[in-house]
Amino acid sequence: MTQMSISNKSLFISFEGIDGCGKSTQVKMLMNRFESDGIDSLLVREPGGTQISEEIREVLLKNRNENMAERTEALLMTASRAQLTHDVIIPSLDSGLIVIADRFKDSTLAYQGGGRGLDINYLLQLNDFATFELDPDITFFIDVTADEGHRRLNSKNPDRIEGAGKIFQEKVREQYLKLARIYPDRFIVLDGEKTAEEIHQIIRLEIKTIREK
Ligand code: TYD
Numbered sequence: 001m002t003q004m005s006i007s008n009k010s011l012f013i014s015f016e017g018i019d020g021c022g023k024s025t026q027v028k029m030l031m032n033r034f035e036s037d038g039i040d041s042l043l044v045r046e047p048g049g050t051q052i053s054e055e056i057r058e059v060l061l062k063n064r065n066e067n068m069a070e071r072t073e074a075l076l077m078t079a080s081r082a083q084l085t086h087d088v089i090i091p092s093l094d095s096g097l098i099v100i101a102d103r104f105k106d107s108t109l110a111y112q113g114g115g116r117g118l119d120i121n122y123l124l125q126l127n128d129f130a131t132f133e134l135d136p137d138i139t140f141f142i143d144v145t146a147d148e149g150h151r152r153l154n155s156k157n158p159d160r161i162e163g164a165g166k167i168f169q170e171k172v173r174e175q176y177l178k179l180a181r182i183y184p185d186r187f188i189v190l191d192g193e194k195t196a197e198e199i200h201q202i203i204r205l206e207i208k209t210i211r212e213k
Contacts, residue, residue, distance in 0.1 A: 014136035020149030047080035082130035114175020144192035
């Protein structure tokens, strides 16, 4: 396959993990790699990514909103996702771009499902409604323990969800591991204790494999 025909094929990649897993570093490394290889790609982050979604993000993450009901949280996360999917992700994939999502629907299943304990079946439906049933082609789950994630976050000012505590993050992680078993075709579990460069190399290899399929 030539470089040209490879780069015209759209691909939807998502990154997932608990807070402090090193996801942002990997997203950045991958974007830089695509850029130096001359491959058109677009990065989106959740919650957020459009003006409306960024406004929803503020409501979601403000520490002042500590009494937000769990269902409100789930609805706002998926509302932000609906706008982003409609305005940005679907049109970009349609035009042949590679889209990298720093979190997508699995975050809702892990955080609001595993972490907050909401019914997964409702969340699956909400997610499908919000995304026109779009799923990532490949999902990189960077796995660290809640202890490790907490340690790495220590220097930062935690937002409302990061501040939910270690036991919460442990439940989120457990749910991610369950999702990896439910969706083995698209989930790649990466050991977040490896070096950033080692993780990046595995990610590159997986993407190369899927693009050549
Ligand atoms: P952010 O600062 O973007 O964190 P990160 O860099 O870890 O992605 O904050 C997003 C927070 O929102 C993060 O704690 C995960 C949480 N979240 C949910 O609880 N549910 C969701 O559906 C999404 C997309 C994020």
